[in-house]
Amino acid sequence: EDQVTQSPEALRLQEGESSSLNCSYTVSGLRGLFWYRQDPGKGPEFLFTLYSAGEEKEKERLKATLTKKESFLHITAPKPEDSATYLCAVSGAGTALIFGKGTTLSVSS
Amino acid sequence: DTGVSQDPRHKITKRGQNVTFRCDPISEHNRLYWYRQTLGQGPEFLTYFQNEAQLEKSRLLSDRFSAERPKGSFSTLEIQRTEQGDSAMYLCASSLDPTDTQYFGPGTRLTVL
Numbered sequence: 531e532d533q534v535t536q537s538p539e540a541l542r543l544q545e546g547e548s549s550s551l552n553c554s555y556t557v558s559g560l561r562g563l564f565w566y567r568q569d570p571g572k573g574p575e576f577l578f579t580l581y582s583a584g585e586e587k588e589k590e591r592l593k594a595t596l597t598k599k600e601s602f603l604h605i606t607a608p609k610p611e612d613s614a615t616y617l618c619a620v621s622g623a624g625t626a627l628i629f630g631k632g633t634t635l636s637v638s639s
Numbered sequence: 640d641t642g643v644s645q646d647p648r649h650k651i652t653k654r655g656q657n658v659t660f661r662c663d664p665i666s667e668h669n670r671l672y673w674y675r676q677t678l679g680q681g682p683e684f685l686t687y688f689q690n691e692a693q694l695e696k697s698r699l700l701s702d703r704f705s706a707e708r709p710k711g712s713f714s715t716l717e718i719q720r721t722e723q724g725d726s727a728m729y730l731c732a733s734s735l736d737p738t739d740t741q742y743f744g745p746g747t748r749l750t751v752l
Contacts, residue, residue: 561743562739573643573730573743574682617681621739625695626672629681 532557536630543608543637551603551633553560553618564596564627565600566617574617577603608637643744645731651750652721656693659717660747664733667676671714672741673706674730680741682730688714689736721751 533556543549555563562581566574571595578587580596587594589630591612605617619627644663652658664671669690674682685704687695690711702705703721710715718725728748733742 554736564740568731569747571746573645573746577741580673619681625670625675625687626684626697627682627741629683631679631681 532624534618534620534622534630535629536616536618536633538633539552539631540634541636543605543635545570545609545637545639546633548604548606550605550609551616551635553603554599555601555620557620557622557628558621559583561621562624564619564621565601565603566619567600568587568615568617568632572613577616581618592594608635610637610639613637643731643733643742644676645729645744645747647747648745649748649750650723651752653752654721654723656721657717657719658721658749659715660729660731660749662714662716663737664713664730664731664743668735668742669692669711670734670736670741671708672734673716674732674743676728676746677726685716685747716739718749723724723751725749726751 535554537552565577568574580595583598615632617632619629646661671688672686676682688708706716725726728746730746732743734741
Protein backbone atom coordinates (compact mmCIF):
# COMPACT_ATOMS: atom_id res chain seq x y z
CA GLU A 531 0.00 0.00 0.00
CA ASP A 532 1.29 3.46 -0.91
CA GLN A 533 2.17 5.45 2.18
CA VAL A 534 3.72 8.79 3.14
CA THR A 535 5.06 9.62 6.61
CA GLN A 536 6.20 13.11 7.57
CA SER A 537 8.33 14.08 10.52
CA PRO A 538 8.38 15.89 12.79
CA GLU A 539 4.66 16.61 13.26
CA ALA A 540 5.50 20.08 14.55
CA LEU A 541 8.65 22.19 14.48
CA ARG A 542 9.37 25.45 16.25
CA LEU A 543 12.28 27.56 15.03
CA GLN A 544 13.74 30.93 15.79
CA GLU A 545 14.05 33.32 12.88
CA GLY A 546 17.26 32.48 11.04
CA GLU A 547 17.53 28.96 12.51
CA SER A 548 17.83 26.55 9.57
CA SER A 549 16.32 23.06 9.68
CA SER A 550 14.90 20.21 7.58
CA LEU A 551 11.56 18.47 7.26
CA ASN A 552 11.44 14.79 6.36
CA CYS A 553 9.07 12.87 4.09
CA SER A 554 9.45 9.07 3.93
CA TYR A 555 7.45 7.24 1.30
CA THR A 556 6.52 3.78 0.12
CA VAL A 557 5.03 3.68 -3.35
CA SER A 558 4.97 1.27 -6.24
CA GLY A 559 6.38 3.09 -9.22
CA LEU A 560 7.00 6.67 -8.11
CA ARG A 561 5.88 9.10 -10.79
CA GLY A 562 6.48 12.21 -8.75
CA LEU A 563 6.90 13.63 -5.25
CA PHE A 564 5.25 16.93 -4.42
CA TRP A 565 5.67 19.54 -1.70
CA TYR A 566 2.87 21.92 -0.83
CA ARG A 567 2.50 24.72 1.70
CA GLN A 568 -0.85 25.15 3.46
CA ASP A 569 -1.89 28.14 5.54
CA PRO A 570 -4.76 27.74 8.05
CA GLY A 571 -8.15 27.61 6.37
CA LYS A 572 -6.70 27.67 2.85
CA GLY A 573 -5.97 25.17 0.12
CA PRO A 574 -2.50 23.70 -0.44
CA GLU A 575 -0.13 25.91 -2.43
CA PHE A 576 2.22 24.11 -4.80
CA LEU A 577 5.94 24.39 -4.08
CA PHE A 578 7.96 21.68 -5.85
CA THR A 579 7.75 18.52 -7.95
CA LEU A 580 10.61 16.01 -7.88
CA TYR A 581 10.69 13.09 -10.29
CA SER A 582 13.88 11.10 -9.70
CA ALA A 583 16.41 10.34 -6.99
CA GLY A 584 19.16 12.94 -6.80
CA GLU A 585 16.95 15.73 -8.08
CA GLU A 586 16.96 19.04 -6.19
CA LYS A 587 14.83 22.17 -6.53
CA GLU A 588 15.09 25.56 -4.84
CA LYS A 589 12.81 28.49 -4.27
CA GLU A 590 13.86 31.39 -2.08
CA ARG A 591 14.68 29.91 1.35
CA LEU A 592 13.38 26.44 0.48
CA LYS A 593 15.25 23.54 -1.09
CA ALA A 594 13.74 20.11 -1.79
CA THR A 595 15.77 16.95 -2.33
CA LEU A 596 14.80 13.39 -3.23
CA THR A 597 16.27 9.93 -2.60
CA LYS A 598 14.78 6.52 -3.35
CA LYS A 599 13.09 6.36 0.05
CA GLU A 600 12.63 9.93 1.28
CA SER A 601 12.58 13.61 0.53
CA PHE A 602 13.79 16.54 2.57
CA LEU A 603 12.58 20.11 2.60
CA HIS A 604 15.43 22.28 3.81
CA ILE A 605 14.57 25.71 5.17
CA THR A 606 17.47 28.14 5.30
CA ALA A 607 17.30 31.18 7.59
CA PRO A 608 13.50 31.00 7.96
CA LYS A 609 11.33 34.05 8.57
CA PRO A 610 8.03 34.28 10.46
CA GLU A 611 6.15 34.34 7.14
CA ASP A 612 7.42 30.79 6.48
CA SER A 613 5.15 29.57 9.28
CA ALA A 614 2.66 27.10 7.76
CA THR A 615 1.93 23.40 7.40
CA TYR A 616 4.12 21.71 4.79
CA LEU A 617 2.56 18.74 3.04
CA CYS A 618 4.36 16.02 1.13
CA ALA A 619 2.53 13.87 -1.44
CA VAL A 620 3.43 11.13 -3.91
CA SER A 621 1.98 10.03 -7.20
CA GLY A 622 2.32 6.35 -7.97
CA ALA A 623 0.47 3.89 -10.13
CA GLY A 624 -2.86 5.52 -9.39
CA THR A 625 -4.08 8.97 -10.31
CA ALA A 626 -4.57 10.28 -6.79
CA LEU A 627 -1.95 12.03 -4.74
CA ILE A 628 -1.17 10.25 -1.48
CA PHE A 629 -0.49 12.83 1.22
CA GLY A 630 1.28 12.72 4.54
CA LYS A 631 -0.21 14.40 7.59
CA GLY A 632 2.10 17.37 7.24
CA THR A 633 4.63 19.20 9.39
CA THR A 634 3.45 22.36 11.09
CA LEU A 635 6.27 24.90 11.16
CA SER A 636 6.27 27.89 13.51
CA VAL A 637 8.98 30.52 13.13
CA SER A 638 9.25 33.17 15.81
CA SER A 639 11.10 36.45 15.59
CA ASP B 640 -3.95 32.82 -15.53
CA THR B 641 -6.51 32.54 -12.75
CA GLY B 642 -6.24 29.69 -10.30
CA VAL B 643 -8.74 27.08 -9.22
CA SER B 644 -11.85 28.62 -7.65
CA GLN B 645 -14.42 27.02 -5.36
CA ASP B 646 -17.83 28.12 -4.19
CA PRO B 647 -19.03 28.50 -1.53
CA ARG B 648 -16.03 28.96 0.75
CA HIS B 649 -18.04 28.03 3.82
CA LYS B 650 -21.24 26.03 4.24
CA ILE B 651 -23.13 25.30 7.45
CA THR B 652 -25.97 22.85 7.19
CA LYS B 653 -28.14 20.67 9.37
CA ARG B 654 -27.81 16.92 9.43
CA GLY B 655 -29.93 15.30 6.74
CA GLN B 656 -29.81 18.24 4.32
CA ASN B 657 -28.27 18.07 0.84
CA VAL B 658 -25.38 20.34 -0.15
CA THR B 659 -23.67 21.07 -3.45
CA PHE B 660 -20.23 22.54 -4.04
CA ARG B 661 -18.80 23.96 -7.24
CA CYS B 662 -15.25 23.94 -8.57
CA ASP B 663 -13.89 25.89 -11.54
CA PRO B 664 -10.50 24.53 -12.62
CA ILE B 665 -7.65 26.40 -14.24
CA SER B 666 -8.73 27.01 -17.81
CA GLU B 667 -7.51 24.36 -20.26
CA HIS B 668 -6.76 21.87 -17.45
CA ASN B 669 -8.45 18.64 -18.50
CA ARG B 670 -8.01 16.78 -15.21
CA LEU B 671 -10.04 17.65 -12.13
CA TYR B 672 -9.83 16.07 -8.67
CA TRP B 673 -11.83 16.25 -5.44
CA TYR B 674 -10.20 15.67 -2.05
CA ARG B 675 -11.43 15.84 1.52
CA GLN B 676 -9.33 17.08 4.42
CA THR B 677 -10.08 16.83 8.12
CA LEU B 678 -8.23 18.61 10.92
CA GLY B 679 -4.67 17.41 11.38
CA GLN B 680 -4.75 15.18 8.31
CA GLY B 681 -3.52 15.49 4.77
CA PRO B 682 -6.03 15.65 1.91
CA GLU B 683 -7.65 12.32 0.96
CA PHE B 684 -8.64 11.55 -2.61
CA LEU B 685 -12.34 11.28 -3.43
CA THR B 686 -12.71 11.24 -7.21
CA TYR B 687 -11.11 12.23 -10.52
CA PHE B 688 -12.33 13.44 -13.91
CA GLN B 689 -10.55 13.53 -17.22
CA ASN B 690 -12.54 15.95 -19.31
CA GLU B 691 -16.17 15.01 -18.59
CA ALA B 692 -15.49 11.37 -17.73
CA GLN B 693 -15.33 10.31 -14.09
CA LEU B 694 -12.51 7.78 -14.23
CA GLU B 695 -11.78 6.96 -10.61
CA LYS B 696 -13.62 6.97 -7.30
CA SER B 697 -12.26 6.30 -3.83
CA ARG B 698 -13.79 3.86 -1.34
CA LEU B 699 -14.35 7.00 0.75
CA LEU B 700 -16.97 8.16 -1.73
CA SER B 701 -20.16 6.64 -0.33
CA ASP B 702 -23.43 6.41 -2.23
CA ARG B 703 -24.47 9.74 -0.71
CA PHE B 704 -21.75 11.51 -2.68
CA SER B 705 -22.04 12.28 -6.36
CA ALA B 706 -19.84 14.35 -8.62
CA GLU B 707 -20.30 15.64 -12.14
CA ARG B 708 -18.29 17.56 -14.68
CA PRO B 709 -20.60 18.46 -17.54
CA LYS B 710 -18.85 19.50 -20.75
CA GLY B 711 -15.48 18.99 -19.10
CA SER B 712 -15.40 22.43 -17.52
CA PHE B 713 -16.59 23.14 -13.95
CA SER B 714 -17.46 20.34 -11.56
CA THR B 715 -20.01 19.90 -8.79
CA LEU B 716 -19.85 17.67 -5.73
CA GLU B 717 -23.16 16.88 -4.06
CA ILE B 718 -23.60 15.28 -0.66
CA GLN B 719 -27.06 13.93 0.10
CA ARG B 720 -28.44 13.40 3.59
CA THR B 721 -25.41 14.97 5.25
CA GLU B 722 -24.01 13.45 8.44
CA GLN B 723 -21.84 15.05 11.12
CA GLY B 724 -18.94 12.93 9.89
CA ASP B 725 -19.08 14.76 6.57
CA SER B 726 -17.77 17.93 8.26
CA ALA B 727 -14.46 18.67 6.57
CA MET B 728 -12.68 20.87 4.05
CA TYR B 729 -13.51 19.82 0.49
CA LEU B 730 -10.69 20.63 -1.90
CA CYS B 731 -10.69 20.71 -5.67
CA ALA B 732 -7.55 20.48 -7.78
CA SER B 733 -6.78 20.51 -11.48
CA SER B 734 -3.87 19.52 -13.66
CA LEU B 735 -2.85 19.60 -17.30
CA ASP B 736 -2.18 16.30 -18.93
CA PRO B 737 0.57 14.98 -19.15
CA THR B 738 2.08 16.80 -16.15
CA ASP B 739 0.95 15.41 -12.82
CA THR B 740 1.31 18.62 -10.80
CA GLN B 741 -2.08 19.32 -9.22
CA TYR B 742 -3.04 22.88 -8.32
CA PHE B 743 -5.53 23.29 -5.51
CA GLY B 744 -8.36 25.70 -4.92
CA PRO B 745 -9.09 27.47 -1.63
CA GLY B 746 -11.50 24.77 -0.49
CA THR B 747 -15.06 24.67 0.83
CA ARG B 748 -15.38 24.27 4.59
CA LEU B 749 -18.47 22.19 5.42
CA THR B 750 -19.93 22.12 8.93
CA VAL B 751 -22.79 19.72 9.60
CA LEU B 752 -24.73 20.49 12.78
